[in-house]
Amino acid sequence: MAARRISGFISRSLSSSIASPGRTCNLRSEIQRFSTAAALQEPITPPVRKTFPAFDPRTGEVIANVAEGDAEDINRAVSAARKAFDEGPWPKMTAYERSCVLLRFADLVEKHNDELAALESWNNGKTYEQAAKSEVPMLARLFRYYAGWADKIHGLTVPADGPYHVQTLHEPIGVAGQIIPWNFPLLMFAWKVGPALACGNTIAGLPPGVLNVVSGFGPTAGAALASHMDVDKVRYSHVNPCIIIAFTGSTETGKIVQELAAKSNLKAVTLELGGKSPFIVCEDADIDKAVELAHFALFFNQGQCCCAGSRTFVHERVHEEFLEKSKARALRRTVGDPFQKGIEQGPQIDSEQFEKILRYIKSGVESNATLECGGDRFGSKGFYVQPTVFSNVKDDMLIAKDEIFGPVQSILKFKANATRYGLAAGVFTQNLDTANRLSRALRAGTVWVNCFDVFDAAIPFGGYKMSGIGREKGIYSLHNYLQVKAVVTALKNPAWL
């Protein structure tokens, strides 16, 4: 389920290729064509019942009305996915054949790079440059990566304590429910769909029913997916509890998802949640480089990254210089229309986020942190926020504890692990021992040393503590979509044990 965003549809539409490339006006008519559909097995499924608007965060205007799926649509999607898994060709295809399909998808993504990027930018507010030059190519890269895993999924033969032949089979888990967030719609799509398909699963191109996309709202469609019991027990004589739900989003919603999963059929859950990741600048850091990296770590994607380096810890000996330079850098940050060249920061995603960020800024000021720059909305239209820097932030302030998800940098003097989150961390130092010690001491799923936001298809990503459960990307992501079956056979007169 693509939470309130339409880019999920494009994956379905790629198999019937879009004719017109280009920017916003050319795309409008194409989007009308695909938006009025719950994309199940056919791209257009009349009659259209409810729709909801997809907004352009530069202006607050409506781009298109998108079909609003709810519990019933989720049921249909799950049924289709269940049928595709139990009766369809996908899990019975050889892994090699599946990998060919995934590769073909990557080729199509590449072919439609600019169009996909424009849609992302239009709907999300991220700069077109970022979408076109790094995110859409990354989408293709991820699918190629997973295509390469499809035929390399290995179980084990295991030595037993007696005359038994033991093998573990890594079987596709069945139907996967995936709830993806709005901050990196296409990438999150790839992180979830890629490994699930590579392992032979179906999701509530591709043969009919294998990939189903339902757009709608969390409390309705999302909740329906999380609590799905796997419909139609009349047709399927046994209850098959093999649905997994993979969710990326806020910690609060993640708790609800896990609760619903537990209450329904105990489906396996992976969660990628919020973060309040520390960026640690050590005494020996190259200050200019550290300032630039810390700036990037927080402000990237309008601050809307679960792993944003949102608490910048600076060693007191270099604090003053660092602060001065960080403030200057923030003041230089260019804010404006994401389609314009040279713009670094676009609008926040929507009014809800926009209001929330301004409230946190207010709380920062009220709790006596020092507002170094920014602190208000940018311009008078759309959801733009000025790049904002707070210093003299204390650990117990709200802006130091809560995930803001906006362009608000908080600079503190040293102390890292006091947070309920544990998604990522950055360490900036030249010293070997410091690097080793800190990377082991930080309770975070990813530690970046002298770099930040290095994402590669092969590098696993996920959270400690309340930042989530499970890992995505890399070989580790395959585990989420496979069940291990041990097959044990008695042996007679084995030649060796």
Next chain:
Amino acid sequence: MAEIHSNGSSKSSAKIPKIKFTKLFINGEFVDSVSGRTFETIDPRTEEVIANIAEGDKEDVDLAVKAARFAFDHGPWPRMSGSERGRIMMKFVDLVQENLEELVALDAIDAGKVFEQAKAGEMPFAASILRYYAGAADKIHGKTMKMANQLQGYTLHEPIGVVGHIIPWNFPAGMFFFKTSPAMAAGCTMVVKPAEQTPLSALYCAHLAKLAGIPDGVINVITGFGTTAGAAISSHMDIDCLSFTGSTEVGRVVMQAAATSNLKAVSLELGGKSPLIIFNDADVDSTVNLTLLGGFANKGEFCVCSSRIFVQEGIYEEFITKLARNAKGINVGDPFDPSTHQGPQVDKQQYEKVLSYIEHGKRQGATLLTGGKPWEKKGYYIEPTIFTNVTDDMLIATDEIFGPVICVFKFKTVEEAITRANSTRYGLAAGIATKDLNIANTVSRSLHAGTVWINCYLAFDADVPYGGYKGSGFGREFGMEGLYKYLQVKSVVTPVHNSPWL
């Protein structure tokens, strides 16, 4: 460049290709050999010369190694990320698929391969190996380890360096990809020496590699003879690793040369005398066909061919009757004829060797069930040949014949079958035909062979490791295991101070 004409068979349907590449491929260019010498490559259908190919010798190998060494030490290939290498290898796959027919045709006229079979099976399989390793290039993982002291350790799997590949003539294009693909994925550079009988497809593949964007010097091809070019590679002081597929005799020589020169790492895929063991409960009709497949595929020029068939006494008579009958359905003929099942042997030397083994069999008193003679006057064609009443010590039972000749034996018990099947200096593959779970498990675990096929044969896959026991060699190809010989494991250890956990 020579023009080829059809060998006169009126049923020939596919186009015979023009020979475009006849020179050595060094550092991205086709060049003459230093000596200027050339050698002839012969069409086994007609015994005629197809083309004159540059004959590489020690000086040419030196130039190729120099190029490969430079490409490894300074060139982009090992310095690209695995995923970038994978992308280029995928382009290579696309080019292979676009030019599939021409590649197949080259092997048909050079090695006598049956065109339709190679086009439908063997060549797509070769492409799938390249594709498999293209997808593996960014998935080469080392480990981080817990150590017994205040230390942290991890392993890096580094490309071993410059690799020498000496490949045989039975699957010319296939072997080219089986060897170069994992080496490329690992980030190595290489010198390939195709067999002197079959140089054409390797040179064509080199051309495609360049088109795909494989940087100069990464793949070099030296055509020539084993005793000169092959020996130069085996004993070269600047080659880090050697991968050889061929006969056990030559494998021994190659390994000795590696040892006396610079102790380069060696992997060997050698000969076989693989047994197919058929139990009383097996379905006779399907097992007869399995036997013919395993024994006569690729005109018996297959290291894993099931050349010793052990049949349990309960079904023996029925089995050999049906075997003789079905063997007559194998059509020997021109590889381009769509109705052909079996083409000519690769060259005169092999042809004469196979015929001499057949004579040995007759002289030593085995019974000729079917076949036993050459097929036509022109070309190196031999009838599918089956011997029965063979004793375990006959030459045809102990030696690898590498032709369309199989021996059938009768056995009583499971234990006897295992013992006799294992009584060979080889250990490449084996087959078991039975419905019984216990026999399948017991026998498969008891056979000394690198691959055991249960109720199937020649079931290869890109992800399934393949290689020999005993005199059939060591090292594995295919699967992630296939990468190991092209990687070195480096352990990196450093102290950690005040780690919150150990």
